[in-house]
Amino acid sequence: DIQLTQSPSFVSASVGDRVTITCRASQGISNFFAWYQQKAGKAPKFLIYVASTLQNGVSSRFSGGGSGTEFTLTISSLQPEDSATYYCQQLSTYLTFGGGTKVEVK
């Protein structure tokens, strides 16, 4: 099974800060990769697919990058509504999710 390791597991930042979350795969997965945002008590929301393509309607503050084994999700200017847990997902070999990164807005 392909394992995904997200770092950090928790980040606390201020409004306007740039935040980057990393997801590392245990083996190469090309760009078969997606990111989700989950707010407390809600279902996940689809943000980014094929590593860097923003889903329709998602704020341009969010961007994704990477390929192979290392991927990033960047929030360019953190806003209060970005407070959530973010998950990565690989689709190269079946499906696995990362353990999540909780983003707190100070």
Place this chain on the structure above:
Amino acid sequence: EVHLLESGGGLVQPGGSLRLSCAASGFTFSKYAMSWVRQTPGKGLEWVSGMTHSGTNTFYADSVKGRFTISRDTSNNTLFLQMNSLRVEDTAIYFCAKSPVDYCSSPRCFYFDSWGQGALVSVSS
């Protein structure tokens, strides 16, 4: 607007069975692959099972293979998950989720642009 509504969750004893349903609306159900994804506080998100748009191909996580069965009723726009031989570790919120890619028959389309609100399954004696 896409809408997915799960039902059928509840409390069941270990070894018991439960059947989840997911009523879909707002899109052409027969065009899209569908999956079940579960979430526990301790283990985060876990993909459980998926089915291609035609229903021809089904896929399962190793943790549920042989115990769970995914199916779909295209005439009623409903996805099902039959869960047998339930274990304590199957306790989770179960989400129904839709792939954004139409007519895709590969698990590489099992990323999800729409999710239901979830159904809680508790396995306990």
